[in-house]
Amino acid sequence: MQKKILLTAVLAVVLIAGIAVIGAAKAYVPGTPITAGFIYVGPIGDYGWTHAHDVARQIVAKEFPWLKTVYVENVAAGDTVSTIDKLVNDKHCNVIFTTSFDFMNGTLAAAKKYPDVIFAHCSGFKRAPNMATYMADFYQVYYLNGLMAGALTKTNKIGYVGAFPIPELKRHISAFTIGVRTVNPNANVYVRWTEAWENPAAAKEATEALVAEGCDVFAFTQDSPTVVQVAAANGALSFSHYSPMYRFAPNNVISGELVHWDKIYADFLRKVYNGTYTAHNLQNVDYWWLLSQGAVEMGAKPGMPINPIFINKLKATIVDDPELGKISVYDLIQTRLDQMANPGITFDPFQGPVYDRKGKLEVPAGMWMSVNSLTSMQWAVKGIIGPWPGEP
Amino acid sequence: MLKVLTPKWLKIERRPVPSGGVIFLVSIIAIVAALLVAAIFFAAYGVSPISAYRSIIGGALGNWSGISETLRRMIPLLLCGIGLTIAFRALFWNIGADGQLLLGAVAATGVALFSGLPGPLLLPAMFFAGFSAGALWGVIPAVLKVKLGINDVITTLMMNYIALYVVLWLIHGPWRGPSMRGYAYTDMFPPAARIPVIGQSHVHWPTLVLGIVLAVIMYIFLNRTRGGFEIRVVGENPHAARFSGISELKTIAIVMVLSGGLAGLAGVGEVAGVHYQLLDPTQISMGYGYTAIIVAWLARKNPLAVIITSFFFGVLMAGGDVIKVNLGLPFQLIHVFNGLIMFFLIGSELFMNYKISIRRQ
Structure with missing residues (x-):
């Protein structure tokens, strides 16, 4: 009995290994x-x-x-x-x-x-x-959202719940922080990593920990609206990420990053x-x-670039921009958005000089970063607080 | 219990030792019953159950790409399953094959990327390291059970989570590959550290052959040697074992070296035969270590029968892809489908151990 089973099994495997049929696909003919x-x-x-x-x-x-x-x-x-x-x-x-x-x-x-x-x-x-x-890619949108976060924080502590410390997120968090610091040089961005794209429990834990540290505005990279919900439950503001998350907290979602x-x-x-x-x-x-x-959009939901309940505050906050002079944050956002959204882009969040948080000059004055250096970026700009695996 | 619940016209007798024929027949009936119930779900989604089953079988066995997927899934289930039959014979409840598999994958990766061994020695060294790491992971709960009386189910299960976090720590920390642009993977293995595959499939045949050979060796070991006899005695009658001078510690340790080591080999196969790098632990183990529990159980603790049951579960897993891709049904239905088959197989235990007939009066 046992020998028979063994023999059959071995035979089956040999037979199966002997069959090799590889399907061939036909080339596509344009117009079909x-x-x-x-x-x-x-x-x-x-x-x-x-x-x-x-x-x-x-x-x-x-x-x-x-x-x-x-x-x-x-x-x-x-x-x-x-x-x-x-x-x-x-x-x-x-x-x-x-x-x-x-x-x-x-x-x-x-x-x-x-x-x-x-x-x-x-x-x-x-x-x-x-x-x-x-x-x-969202890095331009993150910069614009950073401008809003910097103007709207009361504690000067902004939370960021990240998934994995990979160049994509490092680029986004740095662009966001540059925006924050442009309008509010005293604010810092506090980072926590969940090591998961979608883990609502870990995202909740990270958000609550950041709330406890005093953060009152949140951005994140998570494939769930958890951060928006937990932030709102604690009276904190946040942004949509990937999908329109406005409806989860209509009084707390400022704007966001939407993809097309x-x-x-x-x-x-x-x-x-x-x-x-x-x-x-x-x-x-x-x-x-x-x-x-048009592959990405700034907005709490499509067609709502900035939640109307925050517009007055953004218009009332005046900053002194080295290039544009005295300007409201709202106008600054519109100017930067126009400069990046229209063909013939005249502004980039990472235009030099950009220093990393250790003080090293990463982008010299007058220079922009290449796509390659953006997609392999490992350093963190000044204003980011928290662990940064792989930091040079 | 059974007597209380049985109506008078039913007669239930215990079968002392169910014959191979009874086991086979009852298992087949259970599978058919599961397929009938699953048919309701297919019909509810507007897919004819008959054409659904035809495409599942056809997709898993009807052409080479299906068969190669079935065999790829079979390999880790076979190796883990053989190991578990050994543990279950000693009534050591090793729920930790998943973690032992991961440790084997870690050890193999370490050798592949950092040992600097010359090409021809790499693969044998990786298999050796993978076996040793899995064995080490398996022997810890064995010692804890025999020496301190700590429940083996708990320790083996919990050590799966430790293994999972060891892998996560390595790929996010010290072993993160410089060529992976910050993503949590190690670098790719050099070609000499990759197990040969059949054609362009993922069937790393040397591991498959190793699994089949080990199934035969373990069968002979368990049934024809003194060591195998001692394992059975320790499992079935620990008191007798103690009186006859069999060392429980030594026996259980051997059992878990083999059980963990075999799962470790499965881990070597996954990283060196399929992925060529260490990556997210759930992507490596795919729950093989847990599915193998059912594979071993269904094989009635017989290593040779694991060849068949692991192949069957390979078909189920490859058929799951068919449900997803070809039938376009929600992926959750695969879990319902597999769950039903397991439910009926486990439920059929009663009919194997008891003979049920109608009283004639």
């Missing part, structure tokens, strides 16, 4: 219908990162009659290739978007396996002839459809889209 697959790292109901990507997917699916979309949620890093296998072989996807840094190596492996399928990977840095990268991934998806898919992008020319295609491309 596209099936686009979206791979998500979280559940579509996370009210953060994945939710925002899925909203964008639905927008482009409605916009283009020639586009069909499919999505897979909650995909683990190790399952990237196997999920793509099914999307290519069973769902006949021509274009596949992988929407998390976790999927970088898997997407690259799949791009080699399916040279005729077009891939685009969000937030990574590896590309291939048939694999582009894309990112809608659909702008990138629409542009990319249109260029695949008209033949601009093929499976052979994506090696240098890297979307780094900001305010001027």
Whole structure:
């Protein structure tokens, strides 16, 4: 009996290993219908990162009659290739978007396996002839929100609940702090890390700890509205992040960072459809889209750049800007927003001179940072208080 | 208990030793019953249950990409499962395979990235280090139980969390890879530290072969050697063991060196065969250490049968992807589906150990 079982098992394994059928995909012909697959790292109901990507997917699916979309949620890093296998072989996807840094190596492996399928990977840095990268970044918006936080704090202590100490968050927190310090040189930004993108319990704990330290305005990087809710329960102000979180605390949400991934998806898919992008020319295609491309928006919810109940306070707060002279914070925000949102950008939050919190000159006077130095940024600007793993 | 609740026309008798045929038949009926109940959920989502099952089986076994996914999931379940059959034979409740797997992954990563060993020695050294680390993690609760009487379920379970945080600390701290731009991953393993795979799949076949060979060796060890006999005696009758001079500490320690070590090997396979780096612990273990408890249990503590049960759970896990991708159903349904199968399998225990018939009068 036992021997039989063993023999059968060994035979089965040998047999299975012997079968090797690898599906082959056909090259996309421009102008024909596209099936686009979206791979998500979280559940579509996370009210953060994945939710925002899925909203964008639905927008482009409605916009283009020639586009069909499919999505897979909650995909683990190790399952990237196997999920793509099914999307290519069973769902006949021509274009596949992988929407998390976790999927970088898997997407690259799949791009080699399916040279005729077009891939685009969000937030990574590896590309291939048939694999582009894309990112809608918030650092300009964080700077604008920082201007508001600096004007509205009463304790001069601003809290920031971060997920992971990676360059993306370090860039955002520094831009935010530059904004805070521009209008309020006495204010500091207190940082706590949750080491998780979505962990409401840890976010609550971090927010409460920062409230106890005296913080009265909050910004954050979390895929849940927890910080907004906990801050409001303690009478503190906050900003929306990724998704419109205004409705969770209409009296406490000042503004926020909103994303429009659909702008990138629409542009990319249109260029695949008209033949601009093929499976052979994506090696240098890297979307780094900001305010001027409409990929990100400053607002508590779409169409509400600043919650009206805070506008008077922002108009009444006058600062002395070295470049613009005496100006209300409200006008300063509008000026900077115009300078960054209109084509021919004339302002950047990180324009030199910028010193890190150890006193080292990071960006010389008159210089701007390159995309590459922004995406690999490890230092912290003056005014940030708290642990900073990987600080040079 | 049973007598009180049974109506008079039912007759329930205990089966002293259920035969292989009974175990097989009852398990099959349980699985079919679970599939019938799960069918209700598929139908509620507007998917025909028959076409759903056809695509799950087809997706997991119908082509090479499905089979390769099934085999990839089978490998860690097989290694952890064999280890757990050994522990369960000694009635040592090792709930810690997940943590032992993670420690194996950590040790393998350390060797792969920092040992400086020449290429051909790397992989053997990684497997050795992974086994040792898993064994060490497993032997701690063994000593705590025998020497201090501390509950093995609690210690093995809690040590999973310690292992999880060890991995988190390493990838966020000292081992964070300079090439990963601040993200919490180690650097990629050099090519010599990667286990060969079949084609472009994730099937790291040397680990699979190792698992099957170890299943045979452990079967022989448990059933044909003095050491295996002592393990059974310690498990089934600790008093007899003590009277016959079997050292409980030594026996339980050997059990947990093997059990933890095998789980450690599974961890080596995951980092060196699938990911090629150390990353978020939940992405490495994927709950394999917990699923393996059911794999071992379903195999009735028989290492050879683990080959079959781990393959079956590999099919379930690969089939879960089909539910998500091809049928477009919410991913939560996979948990419902897998949960139902486990529920019915565990519930079927009663029918294995008792013969139920209708009284004729």
